[in-house]
Amino acid sequence: MNADSDAAARKRPARRQTVKAPGNRCLRVILSEPEMRRAVLRRDRALDGRFFIAITTTRIYCKPSCPSRRARPEHVRFYATRDEAERAGFRACKRCTPQLASGEAEDALLARVHAAVDAAPDRASLASVSAQLGTKPETLRRRVRRAAGVPWTVLVRRRRVLHAATLLVTTDAPVVDVARAAGFRSLSTFYAAFRRAKGVPPAAYRKSGGSLHA
Ligand SMILES: [Zn+2]
Numbered sequence: 001m002n003a004d005s006d007a008a009a010r011k012r013p014a015r016r017q018t019v020k021a022p023g024n025r026c027l028r029v030i031l032s033e034p035e036m037r038r039a040v041l042r043r044d045r046a047l048d049g050r051f052f053i054a055i056t057t058t059r060i061y062c063k064p065s066c067p068s069r070r071a072r073p074e075h076v077r078f079y080a081t082r083d084e085a086e087r088a089g090f091r092a093c094k095r096c097t098p099q100l101a102s103g104e105a106e107d108a109l110l111a112r113v114h115a116a117v118d119a120a121p122d123r124a125s126l127a128s129v130s131a132q133l134g135t136k137p138e139t140l141r142r143r144v145r146r147a148a149g150v151p152w153t154v155l156v157r158r159r160r161v162l163h164a165a166t167l168l169v170t171t172d173a174p175v176v177d178v179a180r181a182a183g184f185r186s187l188s189t190f191y192a193a194f195r196r197a198k199g200v201p202p203a204a205y206r207k208s209g210g211s212l213h214a
Contacts (some may be wrong), residue, residue, distance in 0.1 A: 047052035066096035169210040
C-alpha cells in the first residue's frame with residue numbers, strides 16, 4: 001500500500017461492514033474499510049466472497065483476489081454482496097468471475113446450474129450454462145467438480161434423469177419422447193442412465209407412480 005492510499009484510507013471513517021459468512025453458519029465477519037483495502041492490495045483469496053470491490057471508472061466489480069491492476073483508492077467502492085454491487089450498476093469482472101466467488105455458498109452455484117439445466121435439459125451444455133452464468137466453461141467445470149464432487153457430465157446426467165422421472169409420473173408422454181425432452185440423444189443411453197440412478201427401468205418407475213426409487 002502506498003502512502004497516499006494509506007492516508008486516504010485513514011481519512012475515511014472506518015465504516016464497519018457486517019458481512020455474512022458463506023454457508024448456513026451464523027458466523028459474522030466484520031471488516032473495516034482499511035481492512036478491506038489491505039485485503040485487496042494483497043489479493044487475499046481467503047476473503048473472496050466475503051466482500052466485493054467495485055471500480056467506478058470501469059463499472060466492474062471484482063473479488064478481492066482479482067489479478068487485474070489495482071484501481072486508485074478513490075475509484076473503489078466496497079459491497080458486502082454481489083447483489084448490492086449489481087444493483088448499484090456494476091457488472092461482474094470477466095477475469096475473476098466474482099459471481100462464482102469461492103466464499104459464496106457452493107449450494108448457490110449448484111442451484112444456479114441446476115436451474116439452468118432444468119430450464120432446457122435437451123440443450124444445456126457446459127458452453128451454454130457458463131455463458132448464462134457469465135463465466136468461462138473451464139471455470140464452471142472446475143467449480144462444479146469441487147461443489148458437487150462429480151464431473152460436469154455426471155451432474156447433468158443426474159438432472160436429466162430427475163427431469164425424465166418427473167415427466168414419467170406427471171405426463172402420459174411415450175418414453176421415447178420423455179428421453180428426448182430430458183436431453184438424451186439415444187434411448188439406450190437413457191435406459192442405462194435411468195436404471196443406474198433409479199434402480200428400475202422407466203416403465204416400471206412410471207407404473208409405480210414414482211414410488212420406486214433407489
Ligand atoms: Zn476482477
